[in-house]
Amino acid sequence: MMEGERSLTYHTVTLGPLTRSGLAQAEIPGEQASEVGEAPTSRPRVVEVPAGLPGERVTIAIEEPVLSARRRRARRQAPPRVWISAIHEASPLRVPAPCPVFGTCGGCQLQHMRYDAQLVWKREVVVSLLHEIGGFDALELREIVRATEPCAVPWHYRNHMRFSVNREGQLGLTARGSHRVLPLSSCPIAHERINTVLGVLARHVNPRPQVLVRCGAATGQVLMQPAPAPEVAEELSQAGIEVHTQAIEERLAGETFRIRPSSFFQTNTAQAEKMAHLVIEGLLQDRAVVSVGASSLGQSQVLPEPAASERRPVLADAYCGVGTFALLLARYAARVYAIEESPSAIEDAQWNLRQVNNVEILKGKVEHLLPTLAGQLDGLVLDPPRAGCQEVVLEALLQHPVTRIVYVSCDPSTLARDLQVLCRRQTTYRLLSVQPLDMFPQTSHIECIAILERQA
Numbered sequence: 001m002m003e004g005e006r007s008l009t010y011h012t013v014t015l016g017p018l019t020r021s022g023l024a025q026a027e028i029p030g031e032q033a034s035e036v037g038e039a040p041t042s043r044p045r046v047v048e049v050p051a052g053l054p055g056e057r058v059t060i061a062i063e064e065p066v067l068s069a070r071r072r073r074a075r076r077q078a079p080p081r082v083w084i085s086a087i088h089e090a091s092p093l094r095v096p097a098p099c100p101v102f103g104t105c106g107g108c109q110l111q112h113m114r115y116d117a118q119l120v121w122k123r124e125v126v127v128s129l130l131h132e133i134g135g136f137d138a139l140e141l142r143e144i145v146r147a148t149e150p151c152a153v154p155w156h157y158r159n160h161m162r163f164s165v166n167r168e169g170q171l172g173l174t175a176r177g178s179h180r181v182l183p184l185s186s187c188p189i190a191h192e193r194i195n196t197v198l199g200v201l202a203r204h205v206n207p208r209p210q211v212l213v214r215c216g217a218a219t220g221q222v223l224m225q226p227a228p229a230p231e232v233a234e235e236l237s238q239a240g241i242e243v244h245t246q247a248i249e250e251r252l253a254g255e256t257f258r259i260r261p262s263s264f265f266q267t268n269t270a271q272a273e274k275m276a277h278l279v280i281e282g283l284l285q286d287r288a289v290v291s292v293g294a295s296s297l298g299q300s301q302v303l304p305e306p307a308a309s310e311r312r313p314v315l316a317d318a319y320c321g322v323g324t325f326a327l328l329l330a331r332y333a334a335r336v337y338a339i340e341e342s343p344s345a346i347e348d349a350q351w352n353l354r355q356v357n358n359v360e361i362l363k364g365k366v367e368h369l370l371p372t373l374a375g376q377l378d379g380l381v382l383d384p385p386r387a388g389c390q391e392v393v394l395e396a397l398l399q400h401p402v403t404r405i406v407y408v409s410c411d412p413s414t415l416a417r418d419l420q421v422l423c424r425r426q427t428t429y430r431l432l433s434v435q436p437l438d439m440f441p442q443t444s445h446i447e448c449i450a451i452l453e454r455q456a
């Protein structure tokens with residue numbers, strides 16, 4: 001290939017299984033399978049195909065990255081751009097994707113897949129990661145891993161969007177694997193109030209590089225950062241949106257939480273409600289302190305009543321964000337320690353927990369604070385970022401076993417890695433259940449709630 005020249009080839013293939021990131025695999029046989037700038041080889045080449053489904057017969061286009069002498073080495077590692085140019089035999093799981101930029105946008109990977117099939121696929125990913133990385137027995141996992149808890153309305157659920165702005169001031173999401181902004185005036189997974197904002201902003205030149213829009217799905221409040229220009233704020237007001245710039249409130253499980261722009265809060269309020277019930281029940285079931293049964297998943301906005309008990313447990317909410325689980329757990333516990341490192345989230349947690357006197361906020365990193373705390377705990381919620389828990393956190397939980405752990409995870413591969421340490425490398429804990437919960441419909445992201453019990 002000449003320098004600067006684009007290489008575009010077409011291949012008719014039967015698509016293989018979806019990768020962990022929701023792309024279908026396609027194997028291109030030998031002769032055509034040369035890497036950029038290399039002579040053809042007889043090795044097959046595997047590429048990842050967006051918007052494809054296993055078993056489909058399709059023609060795919062493969063555009064190799066442009067070669068430039070200056071960045072030749074780096075370019076060589078860049079993946080090709082791949083898209084389906086024709087579908088010859090469609091999967092029975094295929095449905096029309098409603099979004100015009102689906103397949104190009106980096107936001108969603110599964111809009112073209114029936115929702116029930118998305119749920120099945122997510123459970124299968126969890127099972128295979130727990131088997132391959134976690135070392136759990138495949139048969140045992142059939143019982144342990146529950147069916148994915150669906151989102152009742154799998155569209156317009158996101159209460160938090162960060163839009164990129166291009167040089168022309170247009171707002172949108174970025175194309176998969178690039179910084180190219182795809183201008184949008186609505187998004188099918190964004191909450192309707194965010195789409196109202198997006199519709200107004202699409203008529204204006206917006207400040208670069210990004211605009212953050214959050215909304216309280218239960219309160220209707222909208223937060224924007226940066227603050228809109230006065231004429232934009234006026235248009236938003238006419239569209240029924242009063243913009244907050246410092247913080248908004250959201251309601252979850254009967255409690256109100258204050259959230260500032262950079263504090264973490266679950267992006268799907270309806271599913272976060274179910275998650276809250278799962279966490280409380282997972283941590284306290286079998287204890288006299290909670291009469292479970294009063295709440296059933298997703299049906300009740302109200303938490304179960306604490307039952308009379310001689311001794312309430314000492315709990316910790318590690319990676320507590322704005323104090324969500326800590327506040328909800330406070331009524332069942334003698335004491336709750338809430339651990340968080342982000343100054344913004346800590347400030348919100350202080351506000352959200354101002355009326356309870358049995359929660360202590362510990363400011364700092366879980367890996368620094370948990371080792372000295374673990375010995376006092378009866379129960380623990382772990383809700384780390386995607387990277388999972390640091391080895392020192394897991395080590396502390398092996399040294400000082402806690403009766404119950406509820407591990408909330410937004411990445412099943414790091415969950416599997418950490419469960420391998422807690423339940424397999426040493427058999428200190430038994431994995432009771434893993435509940436995938438569809439927090440992010442239409443995308444390949446998978447949220448899970450795992451419940452662990454100290455082995456007798």
Ligand SMILES: C[S@@+](CC[C@H](N)C(=O)[O-])C[C@H]1O[C@@H](n2cnc3c(N)ncnc32)[C@H](O)[C@@H]1O
Nearest residue numbers: 264319320321324340341342365366383384385
């Ligand atoms: C996935 S969020 C969970 C928040 C909260 N449990 C909720 O449901 O809203 C992870 C939180 O952990 C915090 N965090 C990340 N790494 C941390 C660490 N090493 N120590 C303490 N907090 C950490 C982040 O600031 C974030 O608020």
